[in-house]
Amino acid sequence: MPNLSRDELVRDADSEPRTTTLELFYDLVFVFAITQISHLLLDKLTWQGAGQAALILLVVWWSWNYTTWVTNELDPESVLVRLLLIVLMLASMLMAIAIPDAFGERALMFAGSYVAIQVGRHLFLTFVAADRGTIERERAAVILTWFVAAGFLWLAGALVDGPARAALWLAALALDYGAPLVTYWVPWRPRIDPEAWDVGTEHFAERFQLFIIIALGESIVVTGATTSQLELTPARVIAFAIAFLGTAALWWLYFDFVATLAERALERAERRTLLARDAYTYLHIAIIAGILLSAVGDEIVIAHPTDELSAAELAVVVGGPAVYLLAQAAVRLRVTGKISLRRIGGALACFLIAPTGAFAPALVVAGALLAVLIGVIVADQVVVARRTGGRTRARTA
Numbered sequence: 001m002p003n004l005s006r007d008e009l010v011r012d013a014d015s016e017p018r019t020t021t022l023e024l025f026y027d028l029v030f031v032f033a034i035t036q037i038s039h040l041l042l043d044k045l046t047w048q049g050a051g052q053a054a055l056i057l058l059v060v061w062w063s064w065n066y067t068t069w070v071t072n073e074l075d076p077e078s079v080l081v082r083l084l085l086i087v088l089m090l091a092s093m094l095m096a097i098a099i100p101d102a103f104g105e106r107a108l109m110f111a112g113s114y115v116a117i118q119v120g121r122h123l124f125l126t127f128v129a130a131d132r133g134t135i136e137r138e139r140a141a142v143i144l145t146w147f148v149a150a151g152f153l154w155l156a157g158a159l160v161d162g163p164a165r166a167a168l169w170l171a172a173l174a175l176d177y178g179a180p181l182v183t184y185w186v187p188w189r190p191r192i193d194p195e196a197w198d199v200g201t202e203h204f205a206e207r208f209q210l211f212i213i214i215a216l217g218e219s220i221v222v223t224g225a226t227t228s229q230l231e232l233t234p235a236r237v238i239a240f241a242i243a244f245l246g247t248a249a250l251w252w253l254y255f256d257f258v259a260t261l262a263e264r265a266l267e268r269a270e271r272r273t274l275l276a277r278d279a280y281t282y283l284h285i286a287i288i289a290g291i292l293l294s295a296v297g298d299e300i301v302i303a304h305p306t307d308e309l310s311a312a313e314l315a316v317v318v319g320g321p322a323v324y325l326l327a328q329a330a331v332r333l334r335v336t337g338k339i340s341l342r343r344i345g346g347a348l349a350c351f352l353i354a355p356t357g358a359f360a361p362a363l364v365v366a367g368a369l370l371a372v373l374i375g376v377i378v379a380d381q382v383v384v385a386r387r388t389g390g391r392t393r394a395r396t397a
Contacts (some may be wrong), residue, residue, distance in 0.1 A: 009078050009129045019206055022316045026067070026085050027090040027214055029316040030104050033060045034218045034292060036099035042296050044099075052103050055169060056110075057292065060099075061285045062176055063092060063117045068207045069281075070121060072200050074129060091117045105166065111158035115151040118176075122147055129291035132177040139192050142184040150175040180277050194273040201272070203271060205263040208280045217286050219247045219295035226299045235363055239305040243298035250291060252290055253343075257380055258328050265335035272347040275335065283331045290324025297366075305363040314365070321369050322350035325376065340384070346376040 037060065041053040042095050067088060072080045095113035096107035122144040130137035150172045157168030183194055223243045230236060269275040297317035300309065311316060325347040329340040349372045359367045 007320070008040065008083055010076050019210065020071075022076045022085055023207070024210070024218055026089050027064075027210060028090050030060065031066055031097060031214050031218055031221075033092065033096035033099065034215055034288075036096050036223065037220065038222060038292055038296050038299075039290075040100055040220065041316070042299060045266070045310075045316065051166075054289070056099055056102055057289060058177070058285065059110075059114055059146030059171060060095070061288065063095070063114060063186040064211065065281055065357060066118065067121065068204070068211075069197070070125065073182055073198060080124075080128065084121065088117055088121060103165070106153075107158040111154040111169075115147075115154050116198065119144065119151055125392045134195050135192070138189070139184070139196050142186050142189055143179070143364055144191065146175060146179040146184055150179075180281065184303045194271065194277070199266070199272045199276045201267040202262065204276060204280070205259070205266060208284050209255070209259050211284070212259075212287065215291040215295075216247055216251055217296065219250075219291060220244070222295045222299050223247065223302065226302045226363070227242075230303065233305075235305040236302060237300045239244065239363055239366060242363070243302060246321070246370050246373060247368070249370065249377060250294060250321075251371060252272050253324070253373065253375055253380075254287065256377075258331055261333050264307050279331050279334045283334060284326060286327035286330065290320055290322075290327055291319075293323055296320070301366045303363040305366075306361045308359070309357050309362050309365065314354060315364075317362065317365055318350050318354045318357070318369065321373055322347040325350070337351065342376050342379045346372050351374075 019203070037053055037057050040056065041049060043049070044052070044247075067085070071081070071085070075081060076085060089112045095110055095117070098110035098113065100106075102110040122140055124142035126137055126144050130140055153168050153172035153175065157165045157172065160168065183192055187358055210294060214334045223240065227236065227240045266272060266275055266279070293316055297313075300313050300317060325343040329343040329347070332338060332340045332343070352370055353368045356368065
């Protein structure tokens, strides 16, 4: 293989940043992964099942998230970078295939695929994409060190059973998620300033917005697939309509306000890397969790529109939109320092609806939750109209 300089692998700084077709192709794997997680939770509506689904979601998100940071800087049109992404796609597919039995017989397949993704990607960054003696090699090497350390815990957890596996995987997850908070500090190496990472605002924000679309798309798929397999009674058709409109409301709440607000804040931030880490890497996973819970809740309501929900089912149905709104409030707080009273109020309204599930059918609960989401959207529009005097439509969450 001929020696390549970093300049041959990075994006052209003078070109207009955009998401490539390969990146969109890569994202398709995660449509499948999110679907696998939603089915896992639906099949096991218990605290244990919720914990397992949460851990797997965090793993899937972490593998996608790091690749997004990489492709924000490297050029996916480069042959070597293309090959890297295709190999990562294959490993991600294997990881997704293992999800239903990740805590059972396919634990090693799940953990091994994840470790291969993280370690393999950063071996490439350290020894192929970075020149010797550069800050790019130094920062890739320290991240690789953290991934190797966590990798031992992931693989060790896959080789044991029961509580030992959960404990080792939680420790590994703590290492993975704690590393960015200390900027991947390694005792025998100098600290790296967060601004050593160059965040291209437009492309970076667009990639995370597209993952929101992936999650919303999975919700649409679940809604359609569930409805198509059941008898179309009037109640079920209404439940289907409510589920679809609820997904549309989730799209509206994010893309009409939060997406633009976060992107503008990122573009203007003095410490852009830290804001990208907090608002996107950490807080966007909570938004994804809200969408996933909403999708599972939609499936429950469509399947049993006239039945009273169990406590676990009700927690999922109500928890989806509530978590989604609270996550958006957290993003706004981080990027602007302001509290989103409308979204917090909407989340509280969702929780107040929960007791009605003790005597009202699922369809009534779902309809009330949709009304809350629409109410938050209307409140947003009213506030914007008052601030702008009807002249322009400035978007703010």
